[in-house]
Each structure stands twice: as structure tokens, then as C-alpha cells.
Amino acid sequence: MMKLGSVDIRVDALVLELGGLDMVLGVSWLSTLGEVVMDWSALSMQFMHRGKMVKVCSQGCKPASFSYLNVFLGDKLKGMGDDWWWPQHMHLEDSTTTIPPTLQTILHQFQKIFSDQIQLPPERSQVHHIKLFPDHGTISVRPYRYPHHQKEEIEKQVHELLKAGVIRASMSEYSSPVILVKKKDHSWRMCVDYRALNKATIPDKYPIPIVDELLDELHGSAIFSKIDLKSGYHQIRVDYLGHIISGEGVAVDPEKIKCIVEWPEPKTVKGVRGFLGLTGYYRKFIKDYGKLAKPLTELTKKDNFLWGAEANDVFKLLKHVMTSPPVLVLPKFSLPFEVECDAAGRGIGAVLMQQRQPIAFFSKALSEGNLSKSLS
Numbered sequence: 001m002m003k004l005g006s007v008d009i010r011v012d013a014l015v016l017e018l019g020g021l022d023m024v025l026g027v028s029w030l031s032t033l034g035e036v037v038m039d040w041s042a043l044s045m046q047f048m049h050r051g052k053m054v055k056v057c058s059q060g061c062k063p064a065s066f067s068y069l070n071v072f073l074g075d076k077l078k079g080m081g082d083d084w085w086w087p088q089h090m091h092l093e094d095s096t097t098t099i100p101p102t103l104q105t106i107l108h109q110f111q112k113i114f115s116d117q118i119q120l121p122p123e124r125s126q127v128h129h130i131k132l133f134p135d136h137g138t139i140s141v142r143p144y145r146y147p148h149h150q151k152e153e154i155e156k157q158v159h160e161l162l163k164a165g166v167i168r169a170s171m172s173e174y175s176s177p178v179i180l181v182k183k184k185d186h187s188w189r190m191c192v193d194y195r196a197l198n199k200a201t202i203p204d205k206y207p208i209p210i211v212d213e214l215l216d217e218l219h220g221s222a223i224f225s226k227i228d229l230k231s232g233y234h235q236i237r238v239d240y241l242g243h244i245i246s247g248e249g250v251a252v253d254p255e256k257i258k259c260i261v262e263w264p265e266p267k268t269v270k271g272v273r274g275f276l277g278l279t280g281y282y283r284k285f286i287k288d289y290g291k292l293a294k295p296l297t298e299l300t301k302k303d304n305f306l307w308g309a310e311a312n313d314v315f316k317l318l319k320h321v322m323t324s325p326p327v328l329v330l331p332k333f334s335l336p337f338e339v340e341c342d343a344a345g346r347g348i349g350a351v352l353m354q355q356r357q358p359i360a361f362f363s364k365a366l367s368e369g370n371l372s373k374s375l376s
Contacts, residue, residue, distance in 0.1 A: 294365035
């Protein structure tokens with residue numbers, strides 16, 4: 001029985017005199033592991049063992065230090081005192097992840113999809129072309145100045161892409177600078193600033209998707225994926241443009257609610273418009289939003305800004321109702337829809353439902369002119 005950290009692995013071995021080596025593991029042992037991922041540059045290997053992902057890697061030693069001569073000399077000299085440093089050549093990563101058997105089968109079946117290796121996509125029948133306006137010359141933008149830590153990160157990512165063959169050294173007259181954008185996990189995403197190139201590009205014509213229409217198509221789905229398949233695949237909950245999408249329905253992103261709650265009291269018309277713009281984006285989650293927000297909407301008219309007690313009360317009320325908006329169900333078009341309307345007071349409101357569960361709220365405050373009109 002061979003012990004790698006906390007993992008015990010059964011090994012069929014022959015007892016031989018090996019000098020300075022404790023054990024030699026060959027192809028016969030590797031063949032019992034199934035799929036093995038080797039990273040020769042990092043001197044590491046990964047394989048599945050009893051439902052766990054096991055990663056064995058070197059501990060700070062260069063490949064040359066693993067020669068038989070170095071091992072033999074180390075065995076002779078490791079007893080010479082503290083001045084001799086004897087590294088433990090291989091160690092097991094502390095973190096092991098238990099993967100359910102059903103998921104193991106899927107991972108094995110689609111291992112090419114879940115590969116960590118970066119590579120170019122296969123050649124296809126359609127090739128994308130960037131068409132430029134004929135009167136534009138070459139587009140060349142000088143690189144930005146970067147802090148030292150960002151410069152190191154850019155060089156690291158460029159080296160990885162060069163090594164993978166995704167990019168290559170270029171002497172083209174065209175150039176665009178790169179920028180680093182921090183992700184939610186605080187790692188860096190390298191982006192290319194193509195703004196100058198975009199100004200010279202003939203744009204393609206295609207319909208722009210509408211967020212509400214996209215959300216309406218999600219009924220019956222329980223598994224959602226982000227575009228960044230390499231970093232986050234098949235998340236149960238996906239945040240999309242300020243919405244949290246799950247099998248239960250669509251909800252407001254808690255981060256956006258936090259922004260609303262922490263919004264300072266507006267001092268100008270611009271501040272009121274900013275607050276109404278953020279809360280208004282989620283008006284379909286709030287019953288009678290138009291009626292509630294009418295006093296603040298009145299302040300956005302020309303020369304009409306006067307922050308008083310009524311505006312302050314509405315400001316606090318909107319913050320309160322935004323802290324607990326309902327989860328809207330996703331519409332199922334095979335079921336009948338129900339619409340309930342309310343025209344009482346100083347506005348109109350409606351709620352779209354299915355099986356008595358809200359899909360969206362609608363409301364609109366009425367002006368003095370509309371209030372005097374007849375409904376007949």
C-alpha cells in the first residue's frame with residue numbers, strides 16, 4: 001500500500017535493491033489510474049481515485065534535479081547535517097474534491113469540453129471578417145502605462161497564450177492596447193481596447209436581444225450556464241444584468257438592492273434621476289411602483305426641484321419596498337395568463353400572473369390632465 005498524503009493507493013510491486021530510491025512507479029502502475037493529466041512544465045499529474053481528484057506535484061524542484069545521480073548523492077549526503085537541504089520531491093495537494101459517481105461519468109464522457117488547456121477553436125466553414133471603411137488608414141494605438149503588478153500579470157497571461165498557440169508574435173501595422181479588469185473572484189481578465197478599431201469598422205446589422213424577452217424564454221430550465229464555461233460551468237444560479245435567475249424564477253440581484261439602500265439623499269435633479277433609474281429598472285418587481293415614485297418623478301421636471309418631507313418619505317419608502325421584492329415566476333406559454341387591473345387613486349396598475357403567481361407588475365401614475373379624462 002502506497003500513501004500519498006491522506007490517500008492510500010494499492011500498488012503491486014517487486015522488492016529490489018534501488019539504492020537511493022524508495023520506489024519506482026512505471027507504466028504498469030500508471031495504466032491502472034485511468035485518465036491521467038500530465039503537466040510537464042509544472043511537474044504535476046492529476047487522476048481520479050475512489051471518487052476524488054488527486055493531484056501530485058513537485059515541491060519546488062527543477063526537472064534536472066530528479067536525475068539518478070542527484071538522488072544517489074542526496075541519499076549519501078542527507079545525513080551530513082542542517083547544511084544539506086533534502087527536499088521531498090513529490091507531495092499531494094491538500095485539497096481533494098469528492099465528485100459524485102454520476103458526475104464522474106459525465107466528466108469522463110465530455111472530458112474534452114472540461115479540459116483546462118487553452119487552444120484555438122476548430123476551423124469552420126464560415127470565417128469572420130472585420131470590414132473597415134475604405135478611407136481609414138491603419139489603426140495603431142500606443143500601449144498604456146501599467147502599474148508594476150499589472151505588467152507582470154499581462155506578461156504572464158501573454159506567455160500562457162503564446163505557449164498554447166492561441167496568439168503569436170506579430171509585426172502588423174495595426175495595434176490595440178490591453179487593459180486588465182478585475183473579476184468578482186479578484187483575479188484579472190485581460191481585455192483588448194478596440195475602441196479605435198471599432199470606429200473604423202463597418203458594423204454588422206443584427207437584431208439586439210431584449211432582456212425581458214430572454215427571461216421569458218427560461219421557463220422549465222433548471223440548469224443555467226454562463227458564457228465563461230472554463231471558469232464557471234452549469235451554475236444553478238446565474239446573475240444576468242442585475243437579475244438572479246434560478247429554477248424558482250427571476251429575482252433582483254442583492255448587490256443592486258444594496259446599492260439602492262445605500263443611495264444618499266439626492267441634492268440635485270441628477271441625483272433623483274439616478275435613483276429613479278436604478279429603482280425603475282426593477283419596476284416590474286414592485287406593485288404600484290409608478291404611483292409610489294410619482295412625487296420623485298415630479299421633482300425631475302424643469303425648475304421643480306424642491307426636496308421636502310413628502311419626497312423624503314417616498315425616498316425611504318422606495319428603499320424599503322426594494323429590500324424584499326418578490327421572485328417572479330418564469331412564464332409558461334402553454335398555460336393561460338391572468339391580468340388583474342387597478343385604476344383606483346392617482347394611477348393605474350396591473351399584474352400579469354399564471355396560476356396566481358406574479359410574472360410582472362405594471363403601474364403608471366396619471367397626470368392631472370389624464371385624471372380628468374373619461375374612461376368611456
